[in-house]
Amino acid sequence: MEAYRLSREMYASTLSGKGAAMKGARWNSIGVEMIYTASNRSLAMAEVAVHFTLATLPVDYMMMTLFIPDNISLLKLNIGDLPIDWNIFPHPNATQAVGDKFIAENQYCVLQIPSVVTRGDFNLLINPKHSEFSRIKILEVEKFPFDKRVFK
Template sequence: MIVYRLSRGPYRNDLSGRGAEIAGGRWNSKGTAILYTSESIALCTVEIAVHMPLGIIPKDYYLVRIEIPDTASIKELSEADLPPDWKSFPHANSTQEIGDAFVQEAGQLVLKVPSATVQGNFNFLVNPRHADFHQVKVVETILFEFDKRLFVKE
């Protein structure tokens, strides 16, 4: 399975989940490493856009194609499995608790979750603590140029 992420240049080959560990996110609290990826390039783009202040066009981003083995163990959560506040902004602690528990248990390599930004799309969270994590590979990195219309108010 191929998944995608957009990363700043210096971190384009870093699959450690360290950035999420430092900052925390919707699916992890600070101190828990997890690798955020998306099912499509378009979803990655939206995920970055919603976190950028209006008027600032992201620079020095790379599109990273990541291969997860087809044999990878995947835990899938549907919207029905999630608490009512799962896509709130700012994100809720309830989703962080779900992601933190997933990482700690290390039962599956991947957690497939619905996107809070694009209905009907999915993000794939990869657990760096899982025994099979070494099988996750960067396939390609390419400099990515964002469309200015996503960030500039006309």
């Protein structure tokens, strides 16, 4: 399967969970490395766009296309598996506990979870410490100019 990730140009040549670990996010606490990806390009764009205005949007975003082998260990969570407040903003600590547990247990390389931003789509969270992580490859990296109409 393919996964997609928008990344600033200086970080688009490698896969690392270090950025997420520096600040923490919806599915990981500070100090917990995790790579956030999306199941399609539109979702990858939407996941970034919700954090910016047109005036604050960096111009150096790159779309990374990743190859994730179909037989990689993957845990699928549905809405019913998540905390009741999983999709509120700002995110609750309960969602970070879900992701932190996924990383700590180290049973699966990828966690598929419903997107908060785009109902019906899925994010793919990658554990960079898992033994299968080296099987995930960057297939392509290309400039990704945002359409300014997204920010009207």
